Amino acid sequence: MSTTSVLRKKPAKQVTKLMNATLQCTELSTAYGNCVMKNYQNMTKDACLQEFMAYKKCVVKHLGRGF
Structure with a gap:
């Protein structure tokens, strides 16, 4: 098997x-x-931070170690 x-x-x-x-x-x-759709016309930094962090936590949990 080649390296490629x-x-x-x-x-x-x-x-x-x-x-x-x-x-x-x-x-x-x-x-x-x-949340993004609700705020897209007036988006501010961290407007959807709570939702994003919950989503990120879930994805990281399911990725497991070593990703």
């Missing part, structure tokens, strides 16, 4: 892992998206 083929598999595996983690957090991603 080994390097190609790792990013694909990471993308799959990230995709699966985000699929476990759909309710939180929807809440974050709704």
Whole structure:
């Protein structure tokens, strides 16, 4: 197996892992998206921080160690 083929598999595996983690957090991603949509015309820094942090925490939890 060549070095090139080994390097190609790792990013694909990471993308799959990230995709699966985000699929476990759909309710939180929807809440974050709704907050952004509600505030998009008058967005301020940290306007949706609470929703984003909850979503991020969920994704990181499902990614596990070593991502």
